[in-house]
Amino acid sequence: MSEVVQGFDPRTGLPLGEPLPATTPEEVDRVCRALDGLAHAWATTSRESRARTLEAVADRLDDHTDELAALADGETALGLPRLAGEVARTTGQLRLFAEVLRDGGYLGSVVEPADPGAAPPRPDLRRSKRPTGLVAVFAASNFPFAFSVAGGDTASALAAGCPVVVKAHEAHPRTSARTAELVAEALADCGAPAVFALVHGFDAGVALVRHAAVTGVGFTGSTRGGLALAAECARRPEPVPFFGELGSVNPVVVLPGAARARAEAVATGWAGSLTLGVGQFCTNPGLLFVPDDADLLAALGEAVSATSGAPMLTARIHAAHRDAVVALAARPEVTLLAESTAGEGPWAGRPAAFRVDADDFEAASDYFFEERFGPVGIVVTGATPERAAGWIARGPGQLTCGVHLDETDPDDLAAASRLLDTAARRAGRVVVNGWPTGVAVNRAQQHGGPFPATTGPAHTSVGAAAIDRWLVPVAYQDCPPALLPPELR
Structure with missing residues (x-):
């Protein structure tokens, strides 16, 4: 046949x-x-x-x-x-x-x-x-x-x-x-x-x-x-x-000033970008580096919980997403930050965010830098700008890399200057105070990046x-x- x-x-x-x-x-x-x-x-x-x-x-x-x-x-x-x-x-x-x-x-x-x-x-x-x-x-x-x-x-x-x-x-x-x-x-x-x-x-x-x-x-x-x-x-x-x-996980670094000044806006923006199209975007921001900030963590959990899932594209994509989330949740150093409802249908994807601290991330960064296609993100807490820059520099190539800062904060501006230099070497597009989903089609766009992006x-x-x-x-x-x-x- x-x-x-x-x-x-x-x-x-x-x-x-x-x-x-x-x-x-x-x-x-x-x-x-x-x-x-x-x-x-x-x-x-x-x-x-x-x-x-x-x-x-x-x-x-x-x-x-x-x-x-x-x-x-x-x-x-x-x-x-x-x-x-x-x-x-x-x-x-x-x-x-x-x-x-x-x-x-x-x-x-x-x-x-x-x-x-x-x-x-x-x-x-x-x-x-x-x-x-x-x-x-x-x-x-x-x-x-x-x-x-x-x-x-x-x-x-x-x-x-x-x-x-x-x-x-x-x-x-x-x-x-x-x-x-x-x-x-x-x-x-x-x-x-x-x-x-x-x-x-x-x-x-x-x-x-x-x-x-x-x-x-x-x-x-x-x-x-x-x-x-x-x-x-x-x-x-x-x-x-x-x-x-x-493949790309499109890491985003939230600097301390931005965490203090606009925690809620950062959280809702990340959750919306993470779950857009049931997370089935090549520019999905699957890795978020944040300082130890209780208000920001609480806002991130609330924002992800307020999202909703929907059917994913194929049975194979859904199964791969489900298996990746199960494997992530089973790791002892990982805790669930928030999850939402999956939606209807056998291929529905459930949005979820997991938390891991900076030292545990450091010990298994290769694993955490793996792409998980779908509405799942990893929040790395206690991530100083210097440590985040080092992880990005040593990590796999990306389509995008993002930085959120308070432009009125001198410490944020100084840290962002160093981060942007690293980001430009490891990603094709550097996003400042924004989110990577939504790729403009024009003469200035660069949608590419070092391998494996x-x-x-x-x-x-x-x-x-x-x-x-x-x-x-x-x-x-x-x-x-x-x-x-x-x-x-």
Whole structure:
């Protein structure tokens, strides 16, 4: 019997809709060959035409927001308001890359005219960037639009001039299929080459990474899954870059002045960020370093207790979250600070916060720095700024690192200056007096970080600079103007 991909309703745990057939390795080969054959045509399409195509895709998705949100809500239980907003974020990303194309600065074009009188004589050199070729994108479970079929990886790769094959996530197969239909329709209506395709199933994902035509891979997901795909990329006869977003606990340090001045605001902000989307965000602040402050601890407990749980995305994600919480609670040095209600359904996640003192954290910091995907956080008490900075410096790489301070407190300002330097070396985004969930999509964003947050800390998967992953520089020496790329003539 051939493999199928079945969607489920997280609110009931029951199958939802008819299963979709998985893509066979032979079909993956045909798809990759077809798109690779169109790579040159898409790469040489004008930037303005590519920009208009991205805008047409955005318009098509916007026109079907209600339909898409309803499909995704059935498969993810993330709620219609959140999902409609995520469609808007997705189309905003597409339009951002249309702006990037029209600006042209992403190409980094440089012209150095010839100088025959130099010693030695200098040739005419002109440098720009070109698309790498066919790109494979692995959709994420927790963002059925913004990090999935038409999400940031796809938008940036298409903008760069690369054809794209997306491997759909099994958590939302019907949503993925419908989104792919709309993307394909928009491309056809623009007269653009058919440089986009969707595949389903585990075997299809492996075949995709191994295909000789693929020149790069984008991935958002678990550390275990990402490392397996990274190994596949590395063992190919011709290895290709793997841009994976893997795991992050996004530590936050609360300085003493902030604890005294605004304990309640810090507590409610942390609890809201920790439990947003049932804690299923890559930027979830799972580790909070705080001073010994009774008022802050009490406020943290009250804030977490006031939250509520909800169904998690899949049975596997829920089971992993449950097992991680059970293991954490079983440790003798860990105490429960607060917990809330789980909500309804077999996959519901219960928000919880645990407490450990600084000395016990120090003795097992590697364990406490592990990501626990879901609405669970660890509060480290008695964490001086100096000790917190040391733990962050020695800990794993992060997507974000946060600091809360009282800007009128000289001691907080001095400690924050040292902490921010450490944070900037261990995270791609440093957040001051705020929370990491809610990633702005613009030209200044850096959504990346040292391993294991990502496999490519020099790159971002969100924002205008995401296009850089799918480009390679080329220098033309003494090339006749008529043969140069348009931007170098």
